Amino acid sequence: MTGIDYSQKIPNNVDLAGDKRLQRALEAWQPNYLEWWAQMGPTDFNTKDIYLRTAINVGAEGWAHFGYVKMPDYRWGIFLAPQEEGRTVGFGDHFGQPAWQQVPGEYRNWLRRLIVTQADTEPASVEQQRLLGHTAPSLYDLRNLFQVNVEEGRHLWAMVYLLHTYFGKDGREEAEELLHRRSGNADHPRILGTFNEPCEDWLSFFCFTMFTDRDGKFQLLALAESGFDPLSRTCRFMLTEEAHHMFVGQTGVGRVIEKTLTLMKEHPERDVRDFGAIPIEIIQKYINFWASSSTDLYGAEISSNSANFFRSGLKGRAYEEKQADHLALDQAYAFENFVDGRISKEEVPLRNAMNEVLRDEYVRDNQKGIDYWNRIAERLNSPVRFTLPHRRFNRKIGCYSSGRFHPATGELLDESTWQAHVEQWLPTAKDKAYVKSLMKPVYEKGQYASWIAAPAKGIDDKGVDYEYVKLA
Ligand SMILES: [Fe+2]
Numbered sequence: 001m002t003g004i005d006y007s008q009k010i011p012n013n014v015d016l017a018g019d020k021r022l023q024r025a026l027e028a029w030q031p032n033y034l035e036w037w038a039q040m041g042p043t044d045f046n047t048k049d050i051y052l053r054t055a056i057n058v059g060a061e062g063w064a065h066f067g068y069v070k071m072p073d074y075r076w077g078i079f080l081a082p083q084e085e086g087r088t089v090g091f092g093d094h095f096g097q098p099a100w101q102q103v104p105g106e107y108r109n110w111l112r113r114l115i116v117t118q119a120d121t122e123p124a125s126v127e128q129q130r131l132l133g134h135t136a137p138s139l140y141d142l143r144n145l146f147q148v149n150v151e152e153g154r155h156l157w158a159m160v161y162l163l164h165t166y167f168g169k170d171g172r173e174e175a176e177e178l179l180h181r182r183s184g185n186a187d188h189p190r191i192l193g194t195f196n197e198p199c200e201d202w203l204s205f206f207c208f209t210m211f212t213d214r215d216g217k218f219q220l221l222a223l224a225e226s227g228f229d230p231l232s233r234t235c236r237f238m239l240t241e242e243a244h245h246m247f248v249g250q251t252g253v254g255r256v257i258e259k260t261l262t263l264m265k266e267h268p269e270r271d272v273r274d275f276g277a278i279p280i281e282i283i284q285k286y287i288n289f290w291a292s293s294s295t296d297l298y299g300a301e302i303s304s305n306s307a308n309f310f311r312s313g314l315k316g317r318a319y320e321e322k323q324a325d326h327l328a329l330d331q332a333y334a335f336e337n338f339v340d341g342r343i344s345k346e347e348v349p350l351r352n353a354m355n356e357v358l359r360d361e362y363v364r365d366n367q368k369g370i371d372y373w374n375r376i377a378e379r380l381n382s383p384v385r386f387t388l389p390h391r392r393f394n395r396k397i398g399c400y401s402s403g404r405f406h407p408a409t410g411e412l413l414d415e416s417t418w419q420a421h422v423e424q425w426l427p428t429a430k431d432k433a434y435v436k437s438l439m440k441p442v443y444e445k446g447q448y449a450s451w452i453a454a455p456a457k458g459i460d461d462k463g464v465d466y467e468y469v470k471l472a
């Protein structure tokens with residue numbers, strides 16, 4: 001069954017009505033979720049009609065319906081990709097065995113931990129973005145923000161469904177906890193670092209959806225390989241929605257770049273600040289910050305947890321089917337370790353390097369986004385080029401966190417060199433204040449803020465001047 005039952009309190013394609021106990025448990029969680037949304041979501045826009053897409057089918061074609069919805073009326077539901085007949089575990093020690101439809105007892109705690117960690121990022125990002133609507137550069141962007149927000153809310157539902165269905169009492173407790181942690185709260189923070197960083201301006205939002213949601217893509221790709229079939233099916237459908245979030249980020253930064261470069265060309269003698277645009281160096285610094293912070297989300301280079309998750313068939317590699325050897329038992333992974341202040345080439349058993357393997361894919365994908373931005377510069381005949389910061393740069397987790405490294409070359413730096421240059425590499429208080437000073441709402445149809453170009457086209461074949469949010 002791929003169609004979604006909207007007659008239910010909780011829309012779903014998992015035959016929730018056939019499991020009364022589970023249905024009651026989720027219906028009991030629902031008001032708590034709505035209470036969290038009422039406190040921590042973009043609540044100042046609750047009464048507005050927004051042109052949103054809602055999932056109505058999980059098939060490859062026509063899965064989304066577009067129409068005006070008030071966010072609290074959004075149909076958050078539980079949608080899993082169709083079950084594949086005869087699916088087997090695709091990697092690790094259980095390779096080739098039938099995929100699990102129930103939680104394997106010996107892996108219960110690891111699996112719960114993986115699900116909770118993924119789940120926690122979803123409400124966190126809604127919290128981080130909750131005030132951005134007040135400074136949206138256009139109705140088009142405002143709508144995209146809210147689309148991302150409601151879908152992150154749905155991703156929380158997706159994970160809570162797994163916790164409630166397969167983990168009993170402790171799963172339900174975890175589901176409650178997910179509504180109680182708060183992004184950036186010193187006493188009760190979200191689990192992962194980047195999800196506690198403030199995201200208070202739209203350049204940060206676009207960098208977040210470009211780099212941090214892209215981490216989400218690769219985590220979901222790795223979990224979509226899981227031998228625990230319900231997790232795999234959940235993540236496969238989440239990936240469909242996630243693609244739009246990264247589109248928002250990549251094209252968002254691209255439009256900021258386009259605006260700045262266009263002004264530089266028209267007024268070569270002037271500072272783009274005079275026209276209310278964002279200088280190239282500030283854009284690069286924001287890229288440096290959000291890319292490096294999101295690179296941390298993969299964890300340490302060498303990790304026994306990552307080996308355990310792989311060995312047990314719970315979390316694979318992205319695109320596992322492309323790998324020649326799904327056991328990864330006798331292979332080694334070569335990487336540059338940083339120990340005692342020195343970089344040295346090292347080989348570790350591949351299974352222990354699964355975090356780094358996933359990070360490799362992530363870095364490659366990020367570079368494609370950078371290339372896209374540089375093509376915008378080429379098209380505008382500008383010599384400006386953007387760079388992805390080296391993976392050693394500005395790390396807080398893993399071996400490189402104990403050193404200082406150059407953003408472009410990855411070269412080891414001493415502390416005084418770092419201090420002398422850090423203001424050229426990462427956003428300063430002054431940069432942030434300047435970007436924030438530009439954040440004034442533009443709510444007229446077809447109008448765009450001074451610091452961003454209009455998009456090439458609108459959403460769902462609507463124009464760039466469509467009334468995506470009815471504010472009146
Ligand atoms: Fe998400």
Ligand SMILES: [Fe+2]
Pocket residue numbers: 152213216242245
């Ligand atoms: Fe996302």
